[in-house]
Amino acid sequence: MAEDGKQELVITREFELPVSLLFKAYTEADLVAQWMGTKVLKLENKKHGSWQFETADAQGNVVFQSHGVIHELVPNRKITRTFEMENTPGSAIRFEAQLEFLEFDHLTDDTSKLTMHIVYRSVALRDQMLRLPFAQGINMAHNRLQDIVRQLN
């Protein structure tokens, strides 16, 4: 949900998983690495802890780096953290830190719900993040095209 002209975004999802397993997927580095498709350089699951991810493409080139700090962590309940994409020098896109409230809800013994409430500095920055996968998709298609063209030469 992208609402009200507010610089916010709410993402919800229900899982066929006990809430403890859902929470674990967010706090164990090797699990995060697997489902997020990223390298986890650092993940300190505690108040005042910090985290750092590095995502590479299929060729091993680093596509983006992200980092932040953990503000609050209540096991199986809540993670409050910041998220910031590392800026690429010379890139037209500038990122700023965003605040993320992750709430983990027990539904039944086998099901749970995640609510991600993200607060951006401005509506424009939120929209930029919303469009990013679209832009990345275009770039990836463009790169693939370049690879094909190179092979033809």
Add this chain to the structure above:
Amino acid sequence: MNLRRDVFQALADPTRRAILLLVASHSMTAGAIASNFDTARPTVSKHLQILTECELLEQHQNGREMYYSINAKKMKEVADFIEPFRAMWDDRFNKLETLMKNYKPGQ
């Protein structure tokens, strides 16, 4: 970029989304649309202008009345634009679910 014509900016407003829902099934006049809201008529007119400027709404004349209807093509464009973001999270969450369903404690 004129922010007011930005389609995402237009959709960010709850009244404007309500207007789009109203006219989704059949075209309506500005008066008929306004009668569904407590908001002052000029405010509704402003919303209609913004929605028309960013092509989410289409205007067409019928006699003396101007009717507004939804531009399905533009709506699909917007949905397609956000789709990669939705798909990215859907994909990640599907992976998370599969991964944790196979998770064995102490692993």
